[in-house]
Amino acid sequence: MKKCDTIRVKQLNDFKSLSEAARQKMLNASETLFLPKGSVLFKENQHLNKLYCIREGACKFSKLDHSGQEHILRFLGKGELMGKRAMVTNNGAKVSATALTDTKLCCFDKNEVLENLRTNADFCNDLLSAFVEDANTNEHTRIIFCVHKGIKQRLARLLLYLTDKFGQHTNGKMRIRLKREDMAAVLGTSQEYIINLLARFRNAGFIKVERSEIFILSKEGLQKSI
Known part of the structure; x- marks a missing residue:
């Protein structure tokens, strides 16, 4: 080697x-x-x-x-x-x-x-x-991740944390792609609930999702969700 x-x-x-x-x-x-x-x-x-x-x-x-x-x-x-x-x-x-x-x-x-x-x-x-x-x-x-807040607030924190730690491309795409089941494992919830919350963030204009890739469109919006 x-x-x-x-x-x-x-x-x-x-x-x-x-x-x-x-x-x-x-x-x-x-x-x-x-x-x-x-x-x-x-x-x-x-x-x-x-x-x-x-x-x-x-x-x-x-x-x-x-x-x-x-x-x-x-x-x-x-x-x-x-x-x-x-x-x-x-x-x-x-x-x-x-x-x-x-x-x-x-x-x-x-x-x-x-x-x-x-x-x-x-x-x-x-x-x-x-x-x-x-x-x-x-x-x-x-x-x-372990403060006494709801899963929605903690998911917003997680997305911001991963963006800050690993960065994002110029088009907003997160450099690290975390599987929904991994997000669920971090936050102690189900994969289905994570998918539902990501859809809410997408509908609010905070993120965009394409083929499981997440694009951060508004850090301010996610921050306000915390």
């Missing part, structure tokens, strides 16, 4: 705390991975021997409850890491990671990462900062 040609890890400051020799050694032990849309990178409780960084595309973290219902916990994009906790603790992954789009990953060898953590205090601090960032992000998404 092809090695990564550069290190672009936003959450670890692009490994700038490492020496040039250490960075090159990390690259030599790396590999690129293409994950087609819908593919699972790892599952809950799976033991990991790689640290994954998203170079292109988007992924989701999710968990299954006792009844087998999926709950989406987080969306990840370019420069974000997957597998940090499982790699450092040697425990299995707490979540499943799935590609929301065709996704390109840079995979770093666990032993190389751990060696740098043992020998480089600055690199260790970078990883700690990444954990803090994750905690802040998780708290932010809880505020967005």
